[in-house]
């Protein structure tokens with residue numbers, strides 16, 4: 017699917033009559049907007065001369081210190097000098113790829129992986145090799161065989177890109193006992209590790225998992241305030257080894273000169289003066305309710321043969337549909353039925369994922385989620401009816417074999 021097709025489709029999908037289970041927009045309605053309005057006014061009044069001026073390429077020292085305090089919750093001990101503030105963690109992803117990769121270089125990523133990361137890898141012409149996950153995240157033995165086979169071809173991947181917590185799109189979390197194993201395997205093959213962790217504080221049980229970076233100071237760690245505070249402020253960061261830091265700052269400077277001072281100062285004030293941890297709790301409670309609504313609706317409405325995982329945090333359910341249904345081909349029919357989702361192929365660099373789709377429960381209300389899943393079930397039933405009438409559609413020769421990847425967590429329809 018080309019970008020323009022997606023844009024056209026999403027223009028339709030964002031109409032109010034369509035229930036969008038496609039995007040990963042946080043539920044910012046849960047923010048204390050009145051208190052923030054006072055903070056914004058005060059920021060302009062008292063510190064406007066600084067807030068509205070250019071800042072430093074690395075980001076404001078006060079915010080970098082606060083970021084270190086946030087990361088300490090995941091066991092990370094970091095020096096604020098090694099933090100580079102970026103315009104969302106998406107910018108950090110882009111810059112890190114720019115620094116590490118030349119065209120043709122290999123990056124290892126989970127299969128499936130975050131679409132925005134795959135976009136950055138493609139933009140720098142890096143080749144992605146996916147490694148399969150199960151319900152406990154990346155499978156270490158498969159990582160080892162992928163690295164072994166690449167080494168046999170004389171290839172050392174530039175880095176492993178991994179989303180250990182509440183994965184986007186797979187919804188799974190890397191088991192704690194696998195974390196040091198993954199790091200050891202990468203170290204053995206001389207492969208850097210990039211840990212992308214925007215959802216780490218959004219666990220439904222309140223558990224905060226130890227970051228890979230807390231176990232290895234060479235890990236590049238990407239963080240964001242998009243999901244714990246406000247995505248529109250576009251404040252993210254990279255914590256990098258000192259050897260990489262100067263290059264990252266130069267790259268950041270060439271991209272934006274400096275991240276927006278105003279937004280950084282607002283985030284600093286928010287962290288300093290508001291009970292941001294209880295706000296994160298408010299967010300996660302809302303997301304848990306929405307996840308529950310989605311799981312209930314999936315169980316109630318979806319036809320036999322669908323399987324999905326049960327996420328413990330984050331925003332996403334990863335759904336596998338019955339053999340023969342192509343989620344990318346089905347999407348326009350779903351939008352016509354007033355429900356949108358993200359088809360699985362967008363989350364693979366190699367054409368897999370046509371039997372999968374990602375459902376987000378973060379933004380719509382529980383009632384809308386239930387209605388959206390009911391509509392989706394209707395579309396799936398219609399696809400299956402056509403298949404029953406005309407037989408399983410023959411695969412086009414260009415279609416890759418099905419489906420290799422994707423976690424298969426227990427679900428009511430999993431044997």
Ligand SMILES: Cc1ncc(COP(=O)(O)O)c(C=O)c1O
Nearest residue numbers: 040104105106130184240242252
């Ligand atoms: C895994 C992952 N990484 C990075 C990002 C980008 O986040 P930001 O808003 O900080 O750019 C997202 C956003 O959805 C994400 O899911």
